[in-house]
Amino acid sequence: MDLHLKGKNAVILGGTRGIGRAIADTLAAEGANVAVCARNAGQVTETVKALEGLGVKATGASVDITDGEGLKAWIASAGKELGGIDILVSNAGAMAQGNAPDAWKQNFELDVLGAVNAFEAAEPFLTRAAKASGDAAFVIITSISAAVADRGDSYGPMKASLIHMAKGLARQHAANGLRVNTVSPGMVYFEGGVWHMVETNQPDFFKQALARNPTGRCATAQEIANAAVFLASPASSYTTGSNLIVDGAISNRVNF
Template sequence: MDLNLKGKNAIVLGGTRGIGRAIADTLAGEGTNVAICARNAEQVAAVVTELAALGVKAIGASVDVTDGAALKAWIADAGTQFGGIDMLISNAGAMAQGNDVASWEQNFQLDVLAAVNAFDAAQPFLAKAGQANGDAAFVIISSVSAAQADRADSYGPMKAALIHMAKGLARQYAKQRIRVNVVSPGMVFFEGGVWHMVKTNAPDFFEQANARNPTGRCATPQEIANAAVFLASPASSYTTGSNLIVDGAVSSRVNF
């Protein structure tokens, strides 16, 4: 299937590792120009070099996405350099686990407000792309934890807030041809990630967690990236306001 992504421009928040890196690689492999940001300047520079080697225009910067003004300025600059923005992918997340005030604040600042500020900055570019090409997209990476709770925790509610926000944005900006969708992964394993640390420090719990999944394993970042890139592409031009759960059927919830 041709996703019709060649020559388009994408912004990826948190694009140097894990899911974000897989999304950036996949977009570049489809011929999309990619701008990434993350905190580590050296990692950003290395990834930009590797993306550019795929034959696309790649730019990046060290940006703290909790700094709303800095994030907005970077997105506006990237859009200007590219001459437009067709896709925005919000992947940055705090991954703070806990019910303490600090965890709530971390997840709110990094997961929710970063997405709010990023869309605010990208929306004029996305609207222009929607008008010119009939399609533009905002994709948010949430979590299956949004739909399940074993204890009081800040992580799930903040991820749920993103899904609710996405539905509202999808309806509000449909006439501008801006589609807004969510991908909600389950367990995702990559080196340096949360489940890699769990496997290293608590191997028995890691095995138990995998055993609860009907597939018996974690997802790869690429499997999540495939879903996100499809939703961002014109190939899914009539899909908006959706929450695509990619969790190997570990959740038992029926989504209507």
């Protein structure tokens, strides 16, 4: 299936490891030019080199996503360097757990305001791209935790707010060809990721959590990336305002 991504320009927040890196690699493999940002400068350099090795234009920078003005300046710079922005992916997350005020603050400033500021900076580029080609896309990586609650935790509500925001943006920009969707993963396992650390430090809890999943396993970062890249592509040009759950059926809710 041709996703019609060749020559598109994509910007990814948190694009050097895990899901974000898999999204960047997949977009580049489909022929899209890619800009990535993350905190770790060394990881950014390595990622950009690897993406260039796939035969596309790539750029990146070490960016503190909680620095709103710095983030917006980088996105504007990346858009100019790439020659436009057709796709924006907000993948960065604080992953702060618990109900303490600091956890709420971390998740809000990185996950929520990061997406808000990124879209503010990218929207003029995305609108121009949609006008020129008929399609542009903003994809936000959220979590199935947005839809389920076992205790008063900060993580799920912050992810839920992103899904709500995405629906509003989707309706607001639909007539202009600018689509907005979210992907809500369940348990995702990759080296250095949250569930890898849980397996290492809390093996009994990891086994219990895994046993709740009917598939009997975690998702790979690539499986989440496949969903995100499809939603970002013109192949899904009539899909907007959707929250795609990719959780291996670990949640028992009916997704009307």
